[in-house]
Amino acid sequence: MKCTICGKEALIKLRHYNLKLCKDHFNEFIEGRVEKVIKKFKMFGRKNKVLVAVSGGKDSVSLWHILVKLNYNVEALFIKTAKDEIVQNTLEIVQKNAETLSSKLHVVDATEMFEGLSPQQIAFTLRRPVCSVCGVIRRYVMNKFAYENGFEVVATGHNLDDEAAVLLGNIIHWQEGYMERQWPYLPKTHEKLVPKAKPLVFNYEEDIRTYARLNGIPHVQEACPFSVGATSLMYKRLLRELEEEQPGVTLNFYLGFLRKKGEPRYVVEELRECEVCGYPTTATKCSICRLKEQLDKKMKKSPT
Numbered sequence: 001m002k003c004t005i006c007g008k009e010a011l012i013k014l015r016h017y018n019l020k021l022c023k024d025h026f027n028e029f030i031e032g033r034v035e036k037v038i039k040k041f042k043m044f045g046r047k048n049k050v051l052v053a054v055s056g057g058k059d060s061v062s063l064w065h066i067l068v069k070l071n072y073n074v075e076a077l078f079i080k081t082a083k084d085e086i087v088q089n090t091l092e093i094v095q096k097n098a099e100t101l102s103s104k105l106h107v108v109d110a111t112e113m114f115e116g117l118s119p120q121q122i123a124f125t126l127r128r129p130v131c132s133v134c135g136v137i138r139r140y141v142m143n144k145f146a147y148e149n150g151f152e153v154v155a156t157g158h159n160l161d162d163e164a165a166v167l168l169g170n171i172i173h174w175q176e177g178y179m180e181r182q183w184p185y186l187p188k189t190h191e192k193l194v195p196k197a198k199p200l201v202f203n204y205e206e207d208i209r210t211y212a213r214l215n216g217i218p219h220v221q222e223a224c225p226f227s228v229g230a231t232s233l234m235y236k237r238l239l240r241e242l243e244e245e246q247p248g249v250t251l252n253f254y255l256g257f258l259r260k261k262g263e264p265r266y267v268v269e270e271l272r273e274c275e276v277c278g279y280p281t282t283a284t285k286c287s288i289c290r291l292k293e294q295l296d297k298k299m300k301k302s303p304t
């Protein structure tokens with residue numbers, strides 16, 4: 001098997017692009033697609049302060065490596081959602097990456113907002129899905145940290161499979177409001193809302209996994225234990241099955257959506273400031289302050 005570009009021994013075969021690549025050209029190809037997304041959606045330039053939200057998984061950690069390699073002005077944020085061994089081990093792996101990259105890593109302990117409670121404990125108390133509680137906490141902390149520390153954009157590791165799965169779910173349930181807001185870059189719509197960017201959206205999950213393995217990038221293997229059975233995983237599985245029969249279908253599906261949509265219209269609901277914490281929300285209180293309130297009520301009812 002020979003590299004389509006240089007003719008040397010190829011290590012990787014990418015069915016979805018009909019390419020065979022050696023290690024160097026594979027890296028160049030993946031990094032080039034990241035650069036392309038950043039430019040195409042005018043996410044940020046080399047002078048902008050970028051905060052990459054790193055969970056420890058292959059996607060966010062690889063994104064961090066790629067942004068450093070591409071000479072972007074990037075620092076990383078790790079959010080501690082619990083005080084357990086899994087989170088501690090993950091943090092150590094993330095710290096190892098910070099050392100190799102000589103890139104600054106910030107760590108925020110999100111449990112402090114809830115007197116030490118983890119998303120799992122909060123979700124259990126309020127009878128809500130862990131993923132939604134965890135998502136609310138992460139989004140809030142990410143934005144607040146970025147805003148308070150002068151970052152101009154927050155980059156996350158969402159890949160093509162993630163975005164295509166969300167899109168498929170939105171289409172199946174005709175969630176047109178969600179589709180309206182689905183875009184690789186969300187600009188500032190409120191003074192305290194830092195723009196969000198997803199520079200990996202043109203890269204298949206499988207390719208990011210290969211990128212991490214090939215370049216010896218330390219990361220945690222397992223997906224979040226609470227995401228098992230999540231509906232987005234079901235859509236991902238369906239897309240992977242389709243991909244087996246029609247290589248490239250996931251990319252075409254997502255690109256078709258972006259093309260059809262053209263320029264996004266940001267008819268986002270009117271944002272105001274949470275009356276408790278002052279951060280942007282569509283309601284009178286933000287989701288975090290509402291979570292706190294609900295928890296307080298529960299605790300008062302059943303003191304343990």
Ligand SMILES: [Zn+2]
Nearest residue numbers: 003006022025
């Ligand atoms: Zn080559």
Ligand SMILES: [Zn+2]
Nearest residue numbers: 274277286289
């Ligand atoms: Zn609030």
